[in-house]
Amino acid sequence: MPWRRRSGWLLTLAALAAGCTEDSCEEDWVLDQLVDAESESELLDVRLLQTQFTQHRGPVKQEEPVQSDHVMSVDHNGKVCMLCNQPLPERITRPYEAFRKDCGKYSSPSGPSLDIMALPAVQLGGGAAEGFCALNFAKSCADAVANQDYLYFAKGIDFNHPSMSSNVRWDGRYCRLNGFLETQVLQLHRNFTALQQHADELCRTKYAKHGIERLSFLDMLQLSKQEDSNAPSLEEAEMMAAWNCAMGDLGCDMAMCAYSFCKQGDSHTALYGECPGWTPVEGMPDGG
Secondary structure, three states, rough: OOOOOHHHHHHHHHHHHOOOOHHHHHHHHHHHHOOOOOOOHHHHHHHHHHHHHHOOOOOOOOOOOOOOOEEEEOOOOEEEEOOOOOOOOOOOOOOOOOOOOOOOOOOOOOOOOEEEEEEEEHHHHOOOHHHHHHHOHHHHHHHHHOOOOOHHHOOOOOOOOOOOOOHHHHHHHHHHHHOOOOHHHHHHHHHHHHHHHHHHHHHHHHOOOOOOOOOOOOHHHHHHHOOOOOOOOOHHHHHHHHHHHOOOOOHHHHHHHHEEEEEEEOOOOEEHHOOOEEEEEEEEEOOO
């Protein structure tokens, strides 16, 4: 998923989970994690995103989450929620009525704790997308399942948004390496039941070798090497898919890939309107 990349907001959340409550503590912790950063701009991005997160803290009295920076918000219970967006208005032609308010069991006003992030993800939930719901992390995947429409999740992500644009190369490669841009997935991504069944089968077969029962949120962080132009490798891409299986649903990622990206040339991908036949409502043509 696009929320998993090793960007500043994700490291900031991990810093808070490690027990940092002061801005200076967060900065020191994050800088320690980025000692191998290749450019000063990465550190500046982290400081900017730390500031954004600080501004989002505290309970917000609204029925639905704030979508201020597209990535991080606070839910109606005052808990950190990431990628909790509803579909963009220009992308939908139907109303969505299911919006889960029972999520965030393991979140807090400063996000999930480090201990929770270290737990095997399969222990967080117990049903479809329940790990995402429990962590308030890509909680919109849980809402997609509740609405029985995986495109709810895909249409809530805007890779053109400044907070998401740096993820495009990584996500496109992840989608391609996992085969989520192939015709079979394109033909299924608007059919919730069929895609869910196919995703479950992949979790039981193709991705089972990656130790789904052991993968944690912290393992996901280690895989998210956005600064590496050759990342993800095939193994890393498959392990990331396996982590989604552990969180309770791979279908959201598959739909996100099929809606957002297409193959371009021998090894590259294109995004949205760069792909022939893409429309905001329908996404990619079924035939690729």
